[in-house]
Amino acid sequence: MLFKTDMDLFPQSTAEKLLNIDARVLSGERTREEIELTLSKGEKSIFWEVKSPIFSDSDPNKVIGILGISTDITERKELEQQLLYDASTDPLTDLLNRRYFFLRLALALQLSKSKQTYGAVIFIDLNKFKKLNDMYGHNVGDDYLIEISKRMKTTMRDNDCIARLGGDEFVILLEGLGREEQHAKDNARRVAHKIQSAIEVEFRHPHVTYYGSASVGVTMFYGNTKSAEEVVAQADQSMYLIKHSLNKRIDC
The missing domain is CATH 3.30.450.20 (PAS domain)
Known part of the structure; x- marks a missing residue:
């Protein structure tokens, strides 16, 4: 030297x-x-x-x-990186877990306030997932969740955030949808429709062919007037109303 x-x-x-x-x-x-x-x-x-x-x-x-x-x-x-990954990731689907999603959403609410832009949370519940598990077993059910997770990720932007809350429930965080409310709502609905369509594609597994579907609820946020928990609860409520309604049209 x-x-x-x-x-x-x-x-x-x-x-x-x-x-x-x-x-x-x-x-x-x-x-x-x-x-x-x-x-x-x-x-x-x-x-x-x-x-x-x-x-x-x-x-x-x-x-x-x-x-x-x-x-x-x-x-x-x-x-350190492995510990961070384990603490923030759902081990089955490789998506973010509930705890880390709420941390990300809390930060997104702060950024929404400072940048004065709209964001959205999309709540997804897989229809009749229990029936799939009961008919074909948990291994098939797990493979279905993994496949659906991959499909949903392909519909999103790189900076969007998707997490598995548990079971067959998922949430997606959309940030930076713009400062004009109607334009932001249109963007959120478009993503929600793409997710719904991706889930409805035929799922093939050895000796199993399954056509799934999902109930999807969307809620908008602007600033941090609501907590992360309140925003997710509102999206969950929106999904629930659609799931139990004859009108399946996604609204914000």
């Missing part, structure tokens, strides 16, 4: 970040930074790097060097 610089040892973006850190330390600052390195085989490692200035004995205001200690924290970061 003698006579080599960061530019010789690391990718340019990493080297530039390290040089910037060194410049701060040489000005007298002590730094603590996470540094991500991509190794020659494409593997990524993460280091916790602490750097301190070394001051001259004769001139306490003069920095004559840098003392740096780097600790490989790759395994710890991977464990």
Whole structure:
């Protein structure tokens, strides 16, 4: 490593970040930074790097060097990511779980207030799912839930949020639907119809052919005048009214 610089040892973006850190330390600052390195085989490692200035004995205001200690924290970061995933994800469908969805919705309500844009929550209840379980067993029922989850995800934007509340109930959070109420409602209804249509596609399983359906309720929100729990309860109520009504038209 003698006579080599960061530019010789690391990718340019990493080297530039390290040089910037060194410049701060040489000005007298002590730094603590996470540094991500991509190794020659494409593997990524993460280091916790602490750097301190070394001051001259004769001139306490003069920095004559840098003392740096780097600790490989790759395994710890991977464990943190796994713990976060386990805490926020439904283990069957790979969707978000109830707890994390309510946290996301609470944040969305705050953003709706600050950005003055409409959002929506869509509540989905799979019709006659218990009958499917009773007829073909829980393995088929689980595979059906997994398949339906994948179908719903394909109808959504990347920034939309979908979660399984439990059993055969799902919720979707739509953010940033615009500042004009009717336009926002039209967008929410369009997504709800796409979800309903995706669920109604034939489900095939060895020795099983099943045509499912869903009751879908939508509620709009603007700002944070209601709590996350109140918004979801309102969407649930909207779904319930549609489920037990002859008029199955989705409304907001």
